[in-house]
Amino acid sequence: MITVEHLAKAVGEDKAPVLQDIGFQLEPGEFVALLGPSGSGKSTLLRCLALREKWDRGNFRVDGTDIMKSPFAGKRKIRREWAYLEQNAELNPNRTALKNVLIGQASQTPLWRMATGMVRSDDYMGAMDQLDLLGLLDKAKLKTSQLSGGEKQRVAIARALVHGAKVILADEPVTGLDPKTAENVLETLRNLCKETGLTVLTVLPIELAERFASRLWVLEDGRIKHDVKGRRLTSQERLHL
Structure with a gap:
């Protein structure tokens, strides 16, 4: 279980x-879509949860670990078990899509593998399976510098899944994808939430959020104004979107 209480964050000199x-x-297995107008705090919330931004105030517990009171153990847990996907995926442009998936992030990858680039056959097949699932099998041997923005984002998702992420925080992961591919990606994530207990928090367009998310958060002025189960929002809930 993930519990957050009284999270606050301010920016700038003022x-x-x-x-x-x-x-x-x-709870494990939830698929939460973040909605709200520009400036409502969606991206900042994801960055705070990924510990990319320092909190001004708040309590943060994950599976019994008090993240704020256990700085080393708490941060290590988040970095190893959570994947944060920015709008511009953090990939090595000189490695292929397959290598980016296999090598993964430094916090998730043994030093010997990062140094040698060697992988087991099971790992190789698992990475290829994920790339295939996300419609990237034909891009596996291309360097990520040759991929589109949407393709890079899917490589980042595949990497997170291959390395066993328990939580994925994704900032607009389907931006730049054609409608069918976007639906396939979200369908894959939704199924993994149901089947494996993966937890997803993501910023999505409202029409996709209503279709795929199990829970919707509408942010306004830095607060969660509406927290509802996945469904079509009412006109009042949509008022400032």
């Missing part, structure tokens, strides 16, 4: 509040 008193509980 300390303008971006997040104000955010609180929630998440």
Whole structure:
């Protein structure tokens, strides 16, 4: 279980509040879509949860570990078990899509593998399976510098899945994808949430959020104004989107 209480974050010299008193509980297997107007705090919330931004205030517990009171163990847990996917995927442009998936992030990869680039056959097949699942099998041997933005994002998702991420935080992961590919990616993530207990928090367009997410958060002025089960939002809930 993930528990957040009273999360607050301000930015700039004037300390303008971006997040104000955010609180929630998440169970394994939930697929949460973040909605809200520009500036409502969606990306900042993901960055705070990924520990890419320092919190000004708040409590953060994951599976019994108090992340804020156990700085080393807590941060190590997040870095090893959670995957944060920015709009511009963090990939090595000089490696192929397959190598990016296999080598993964430094926090998830043994030093010997990073140094040698060697992989086991089972790992190789697992990576190819994920690339195939995400429609990238024909791109596996291309360097990521040759891929489109949407293809890079799918490589980042495949990498997270291959390395056993328990939580995926994704900032607009289907931007730049054609509608069919976007639906396939989200269908894959939704099925993994149901079948493996993967937890996903992601910023999505409202029409996709309503179709695929099991839970919808509408952010406004740095707060979660609406927290509802996955469904079509009412006109009142859509008011400021």
